[in-house]
Structure formats: C-alpha cells, structure tokens
Amino acid sequence: MILPEELQAGRLYLTKDHPYLAAALWALQPVAKADFGIMAVDMYWRLYFDPEKVSRCPVDVVAGILYHEICHLLRNHPERMKDLDPRLSNIAADAEINDDLLREGVKFPAQPVTPQLIGQPENLLAEEYYFALAKNEPARPQEGTTTQGADGKPADKDYGSRQVADDDFDSADAGEESGRPAGKEQERFSAPGSGRCGSCATGRKADWEDEAPGKDSAVGISKAEGELIRRDVARQIIEHSSEKGRIPGHLARWAQAKLNPKVDWRKKLAAVIRYAAVDQTGARDFSYSRPSRRQGQIGGRDVVFPCLRSPAPSVAVVADTSASISDGMLAQTLAEIAGILKSLGQREGVHVLAVDAAVGFCRKVFRPEQIRFAGGGGTDMGIGLAAAARLRPLPQLGIVISDGYTSWPDAPPRGMKVIVVLTGDGQAPEWASCIRI
Ligand SMILES: [Zn+2]
Structure with missing residues (x-):
C-alpha cells in the first residue's frame, strides 16, 4: 500500500x-x-x-x-x-x-x-x-453504546x-463547524x-x-x-x-x-543454590573443577585452592497460559522470566513451558523474546510440572507462574524443588514455597 x-x-x-x-x-x-x-x-x-x-x-x-x-x-x-x-x-x-x-x-x-x-x-x-x-x-x-442521556437527549457531559x-x-473547513454531527451520528x-x-x-x-x-x-x-x-x-x-x-x-x-520483575530472583535463586548444595553434600560444594584464582604457594610449592562453586541451578518455568490469565498477568509472567534469566547470568537459559490444560510451548530460552505464549484453554499445572520432570537433565528448580486457579498434583516431581508464583487469588499447594505478587 x-x-x-x-x-x-x-x-x-x-x-x-x-x-x-x-x-x-x-x-x-x-x-x-x-x-x-x-x-x-x-x-x-x-x-x-x-x-x-x-x-x-x-x-x-x-x-x-x-x-x-x-x-x-x-x-x-x-x-x-x-x-x-x-x-x-x-x-x-x-x-x-x-x-x-x-x-x-x-x-x-x-x-x-x-x-x-x-x-x-x-x-x-x-x-x-x-x-x-x-x-x-x-x-x-x-x-x-450511545452518547445520549437517560431522557433521550444528548448528555450534557459530552x-x-x-x-x-x-x-x-x-x-x-471552519465553516462546517455548525454542521457538525452530534450525538449518535x-x-x-x-x-x-x-x-x-x-x-x-x-x-x-x-x-x-x-x-x-x-x-x-x-x-x-x-x-x-x-x-x-x-x-x-x-x-x-x-x-x-x-x-x-x-x-x-x-x-x-x-x-x-514494564521490565521489572516483582520478585527478587537473585535472592530466591541464591537460596535455592544454598539449599541444593547443603542437601547434596551436607556441606558447601567445594570443587576443583575450575581453577581458583587464589592460586598461591605454600612451603615453596604451587598449590591450587579449591574454589567455592555456585553453579547456577537448572530451572524450568511453567507459565500458566489458560483462559483465566489476563494480558497483564502474562506481561508480569514475562517480566518474571526476564528477571530469572538475568539473575542466572548471561549464558544460563531456562526451559519455559507454556501450559493451559496441555503443554503448548516448550523450549530452552535465553531471552524473553524467544517465548511464544500459546494457550487459552482449561488449566492443569500438574501437566506442566510432569512435562518439566521429563526434561533431561532434570531441572533442580521448577517455577510455576499461575493465578492459582488450577488443580495441583499431590506431590512435587521427585528431585525438584518447586516455587509457585501466584499472580491471582488462587491457591498454591502445601508442598511448594509460594510467592504472591
Ligand atoms: Zn486517545
């Protein structure tokens, strides 16, 4: 054109x-x-x-x-x-x-x-x-649907x-002033x-x-x-x-x-890292897998100190895209995912699953723009969590962002910690830690 x-x-x-x-x-x-x-x-x-x-x-x-x-x-x-x-x-x-x-x-x-x-x-x-x-x-x-008042005459405050x-x-065209359409017209x-x-x-x-x-x-x-x-x-x-x-x-x-998440994901994710490290080893995770900057000499010999490694947890986000989710909630979901990505660091992506009563989108993303929200049907976040549990390697952390108007499974997937972010007035299950925004 x-x-x-x-x-x-x-x-x-x-x-x-x-x-x-x-x-x-x-x-x-x-x-x-x-x-x-x-x-x-x-x-x-x-x-x-x-x-x-x-x-x-x-x-x-x-x-x-x-x-x-x-x-x-x-x-x-x-x-x-x-x-x-x-x-x-x-x-x-x-x-x-x-x-x-x-x-x-x-x-x-x-x-x-x-x-x-x-x-x-x-x-x-x-x-x-x-x-x-x-x-x-x-x-x-x-x-x-009309600019007329209750009495059928044009309303005063038009x-x-x-x-x-x-x-x-x-x-x-100023002469047309008097001929201007009024009311319904x-x-x-x-x-x-x-x-x-x-x-x-x-x-x-x-x-x-x-x-x-x-x-x-x-x-x-x-x-x-x-x-x-x-x-x-x-x-x-x-x-x-x-x-x-x-x-x-x-x-x-x-x-x-528009861009700022409401959850402090740095804090939340750091807590998950601490939890995972303590859970698996009973202590902090000291590792020799990467050379420490604190290389030095003891008694005239080169030594490499173990470094305290904080591996970013692998994360899957289950985003509720069912019919009850408003545009505003979806916008907030995107903002939270952006916050999660940012807190994990540049190179760590997250798996995102857009879920209503079925999984509509599932892939690893590095930027929120890669997400395609499909959905608009009924709601079952249990299906989303089950799909997340089939990902390999198994995500350590599942984050469900939902209004809470959904059925939940009786327990979290094995080996996965679950955080539920509630964007509406619904309920989170007892076994998940819940953040209401
Ligand atoms: Zn306007």
Missing part, C-alpha cells in the same frame, strides 16, 4: 525525537478508509487513515496523533478498560495520556481531553479518571462534542486525543473499525505479539536513557514498570 507522504513524514518526525518508539510505530498496519476522521488505531494495531484528510494535515499533527494512539497501546488501555463504558473509558484514557504529551509540546488536531478539562488533578490513572467521571454521570439507559473537528487545523467519527480514539483506548470496537482480524480484514497484531512489541519498546527506552539520556518521564517510568 502506498501511504500518503504526510503519514510517512509524520512517522519520521516522531522517531526523530523518539527513536525508541520505532518498533511500535512500524508495527502499526495501515488501512485506508474514508469518512471517519483523519486517523485512528484499533486494539489490533491497525492504523486507519483517510488519505485525503491526512494529506491536508500538518506533519507535526500527524506525528502527534501517532504518538497519542501508540501511548494507548503501550499502556495497554484495551485490556485495562475493556469491561467499562467505552465512551467514558476513552475520555479517561485520553486524560491519562494527554497531560504527559502536552508537557512535551505534542500537537493535536483539536482540543485534547486533559485532566483539567474534566476537573481532575494531573498524573492519575485512566481508571481513577474513569470512576470520577462515572460518579458525575447521569444514569444511562444502556452501557455506553466532552467529545467540543473536540470533533478533524477540520480544526484547516481554516478553509458523531460516534461514526474518530477524534484522536479528544475522547474518540476507538478500541486502542477502550478495548471495544468503534463504528469505523474493521471486524476482528480474519480472512476479510487486515491481519492485525495478536495480544501476545503486542506484548512483545511493548517489551521491545521498553527495552529501547532503557537503553536510550542510559546512552543518551533525555527520555520523557512518563515513558521512562512506564518502561521501568
């Missing part, structure tokens, strides 16, 4: 100052469409654009829209907001993003939703803005109405940053969006792929900040939170 020059220029404009966003920006799948607004992005990372309108849009505004919509996807608004009223969700999610972007001087096609505009303090989460908005909202007949304007940037038009961004903000299909990816629509990006892109961007941000500095605060904080 040939993209309008302005869209290509907008991407370059954005990556010039934000090179770490490139992976997200180039993952967007352009879909040309007419009569819905300038641009919009859905939860499958499909970028709708009206070629005619984009070609009349200033490049810094195109870049601003792309930046704003990517922020929805990076912050995982589709997953966070999907159970809430989509109209209020979109306003709340926009308020969460826009105070950060306005501080950077980002340009919008029309008046963006800001915390101030909805009478709220800055720097809150979309969920907080949402519940503040919902409290002030008059009762509605149906959950968020923040979208003052911002529609895909033509605000073009004075030649308005929902056919996107207003990026101004309360109508579509499913990238709400997790619910907007009127202008294609059906879910299938044979008749652009393929889009799956949830698992999306998570890998988010991790990639987060890594780029951390790298960029250590080399060249100057990252907007909101992105730096987001990247830190």
Whole structure:
C-alpha cells in the first residue's frame, strides 16, 4: 500500500525525537478508509487513515496523533478498560495520556481531553479518571453504546462534542463547524486525543473499525505479539536513557514498570543454590573443577585452592497460559522470566513451558523474546510440572507462574524443588514455597 507522504513524514518526525518508539510505530498496519476522521488505531494495531484528510494535515499533527494512539497501546488501555463504558473509558484514557504529551509540546488536531478539562488533578490513572467521571454521570439507559442521556437527549457531559473537528487545523473547513454531527451520528467519527480514539483506548470496537482480524480484514497484531512489541519498546527506552539520556518521564517510568520483575530472583535463586548444595553434600560444594584464582604457594610449592562453586541451578518455568490469565498477568509472567534469566547470568537459559490444560510451548530460552505464549484453554499445572520432570537433565528448580486457579498434583516431581508464583487469588499447594505478587 502506498501511504500518503504526510503519514510517512509524520512517522519520521516522531522517531526523530523518539527513536525508541520505532518498533511500535512500524508495527502499526495501515488501512485506508474514508469518512471517519483523519486517523485512528484499533486494539489490533491497525492504523486507519483517510488519505485525503491526512494529506491536508500538518506533519507535526500527524506525528502527534501517532504518538497519542501508540501511548494507548503501550499502556495497554484495551485490556485495562475493556469491561467499562467505552465512551467514558476513552475520555479517561485520553486524560491519562494527554497531560504527559502536552508537557512535551505534542500537537493535536483539536482540543485534547486533559485532566483539567474534566476537573481532575494531573498524573492519575485512566481508571481513577474513569470512576470520577462515572460518579458525575447521569444514569444511562444502556452501557455506553450511545452518547445520549437517560431522557433521550444528548448528555450534557459530552466532552467529545467540543473536540470533533478533524477540520480544526484547516481554516478553509471552519465553516462546517455548525454542521457538525452530534450525538449518535458523531460516534461514526474518530477524534484522536479528544475522547474518540476507538478500541486502542477502550478495548471495544468503534463504528469505523474493521471486524476482528480474519480472512476479510487486515491481519492485525495478536495480544501476545503486542506484548512483545511493548517489551521491545521498553527495552529501547532503557537503553536510550542510559546512552543518551533525555527520555520523557512518563515513558521512562512506564518502561521501568514494564521490565521489572516483582520478585527478587537473585535472592530466591541464591537460596535455592544454598539449599541444593547443603542437601547434596551436607556441606558447601567445594570443587576443583575450575581453577581458583587464589592460586598461591605454600612451603615453596604451587598449590591450587579449591574454589567455592555456585553453579547456577537448572530451572524450568511453567507459565500458566489458560483462559483465566489476563494480558497483564502474562506481561508480569514475562517480566518474571526476564528477571530469572538475568539473575542466572548471561549464558544460563531456562526451559519455559507454556501450559493451559496441555503443554503448548516448550523450549530452552535465553531471552524473553524467544517465548511464544500459546494457550487459552482449561488449566492443569500438574501437566506442566510432569512435562518439566521429563526434561533431561532434570531441572533442580521448577517455577510455576499461575493465578492459582488450577488443580495441583499431590506431590512435587521427585528431585525438584518447586516455587509457585501466584499472580491471582488462587491457591498454591502445601508442598511448594509460594510467592504472591
Ligand atoms: Zn486517545
């Protein structure tokens, strides 16, 4: 597909100052469409654009829209907001993003939703803005599928109405102001940053969006792929900040939170090493297998002191990928696996098994990007542990990351210590040490 020059220029404009966003920006799948607004992005990372309108849009505004919509996807608004009223969700999610972007001087096609505009303090989460908005909202007949109030008239607090304007940037079109669509009709038009961004903000299909990816629509990006892109961007941000500095605060904080495991794996794994060493030899594991640096002389003769060896334990991670696991939990699972890999050292990989009621993925990985989370069915972590016990050499440590809503076997596999990391409110078996996060 040939993209309008302005869209290509907008991407370059954005990556010039934000090179770490490139992976997200180039993952967007352009879909040309007419009569819905300038641009919009859905939860499958499909970028709708009206070629005619984009070609009349200033490049810094195109870049601003792309930046704003990517922020929805990076912050995982589709997953966070999907159970809430989509109209209020979109306003709340926009308020969460826009105070950060306005501080950077980002340009919008029309008046963006800001915390101030909805009478709220800055720097809150979309969920907080949402519940503040919902409290002030008059009762509605149906959950968020219309912008009309309970009496059938347009609701008072329609923040979208003052911002529609895909033509605000073009004075030649300013005369259309009075003829703008209102209420239900308005929902056919996107207003990026101004309360109508579509499913990238709400997790619910907007009127202008294609059906879910299938044979008749652009393929889009799956949830698992999306998570890998988010991790990639987060890594780029951390790298960029250590080399060249100057990252907007909101992105730096987001990247830190995205990549950091909640468990102190260095401590946990060190404890396992101590346990294994004591268990097998009754004492610390002194070994001559590698020469000690403390070579020296005693009585004029060269001697080699035994070195205290701390072999990294062999680890298998059983990741619960059943239907009850949310995207957020999967993201945390990836962060924990990254933490385990880091604590084990560069060369030690771990076996990762993605398990629902069957093993969907099993291989040794050295980087979290090598993991493919399959699954989405029922849950049996016993099957995952049994599969881990068939690996050779037998892993010394099995780490199960699960919400705990699963059946467990009566005992751990022979010769394997098991740690259960609970990402939900379920239960771990008595025989495992349990970490709740
Ligand atoms: Zn938005």
